[in-house]
Amino acid sequence: MKKVLAVSLAASLTLAMGTGAMAEEEKKYTIGFEPYTLTNEYFVAVQDGFMKACEDFGVEAIAYDPQGDPTTQASQVDDMIAAGIDAIVYLPYDSSSCRTVLQTLKDNDVAVVNIDTVVEEGDYDLVDAIIASDNLQLGHLAGEWVAENHPDGANIAIAHLQTAESCIVNVEGFWQGIKDTAADPDAYKEVQVVEGGGDTEVTFSAIRDVLEAHPEVDVIYCINDPSAYGAIQAVEDAGLTGKVDVIGKDGAPTGKHNIKDGKQVQSSAQRPTYMGYQSVVTALAILNGEEVEFNTAIPSYSITAENIDEFDLDAWDSLEEE
């Protein structure tokens, strides 16, 4: 009896060792996630997608939060390299000054998937793939909405975030969208551009003054949904409810709720969760030596009162959406 026990024990032991060795053969990758802050819900959604993908593909994930500090971000990247990452999903604080960080990653043979905030073209040689939203299209969809719903022209105010390159491209796309769609593009006038800082309260105050100077405003284009929320309140405050169409951007839960409530007319969706998920898929493909698309622009879609019920109001985007 004792012998049987010993044999079966030995057998199960070798079996266990065998399976252990088999798992090791299938190399387990480690991928780092380095956003520039997690105090913004958008980046939290990117991270959610990243984590989901790591779970799905059995990848070991390391994620840090540099809280908007580029020096912290640089040292965290060093820590990740020391921790032995094979690839990094990198969202630089500043697209124009991250070359040294990229060089360090290259020197340590880490595959770099650059997402959301795209590095400068001169630094393309140091990244392996880029995945970002199509900022021109995001603005374009909003411009199309304006042209279709105000066929006779409109007076337009813009709540900008003039320090962000992506927002400058958004606004360019917005006017392009009007130009491409409207019968008479000259009928659409830019009444005023204000700095809203991408912030509810700042936009509220600025737009409130704009409405004093220009009560003839028909459309307010805001570069994100929180600032659109401020514009909505300013319109109500000025007693112009129903007379001004407020447009946001990003398809954030805030914006979706306001569209559902009939206070906001449109929001072009960004897809942070999808972006986070795809970044892992791309990183794995690179690590496995597969050919990948170098520069992927994630297509956006328009959220309006007509299709709002198709979306989950409390989430950014879902992976199933196309």
Next chain:
Amino acid sequence: MLNKKTSPVLSYFKRNIGTIIGLLVLIVVVSVATPKFMTQSNMLNLFKANSVNAIISCGMLMAILMGEIDISVGSIVGLSGVVAAYTITNLNFPLFLVIPLTILVGGVVGLVNGFFISYLEVPAFVATLATQCIGRGLTEILTNGVTIRIRNDVYTGLGNSTIGPISITIFYAVAILIFTWFLLNRTRFGYYIYALGGNKVAAQYSGVNVRKFNMLPYVLIGLFSGLGGMIWSARLGSAAAMLGSGFEMDAIAAVVIGGTSMSGGVGTVGGTFIGILIIGVITNGLNLMGINAFWQDVFKGLIIMAAVVFDVMRKRKKN
């Protein structure tokens, strides 16, 4: 303190002649530049837009009168606003709890500020810098970066209702301005604040409980800022992590432009009121004229500089 023979109105003009002229020049320039400025609707908008700054500036005046400063006010506005939104939306608290809680949160931060500054003798700038960071961190934790909506008409009414054509927020501001004026000019508390700013050691030797009277103004500043947080979250029907950031700058600017000396002991509510209007007219006027917001900062900076130079020159003349 005032010469009984001169009327208070006259002495008010005399005392603030520089800033009053500055304000009038500004008003004339803006009125000429845009006809939209001098309308009843815009005037009501102007006062409404600056009501929270007025409330916070009253608090800031007390800190600067003591020769100190409080740079945590913006964070307190954010924290109180977020606490209101969080307790209403996420915790379903009844309003009779939410409203006092919102304002008391500010009072607690103020108490912490005052305790560190007065009892532990931490420099005011450093102590309030610390609470500024902590406060902002807490708003970020509570919101997790997500704007919290407030769907409660009674609460949002606290910021959006009007009495006649006049916004309720203007009434809050007027009440706080009068309260602060009374406190500084008609009570022992106010007398001590001026005394502390004038000469702390002398105040101590003359038997003033320096620690207590150095601490209490910070509690008031906190309560005022908490009220500011309540007003903004009600007006916006929401609260986000960055609510109130930078508010300390407008308040300090208003107080300094209003003729308050940064070294303490000299300054009035009346002067601060003009400072608030100057800041308000710059922002509103440039917005109406369609001038980029970046320029507003430049103009504000220039006017602060002018006010300080004026203050220094006046002092030199006296000496």
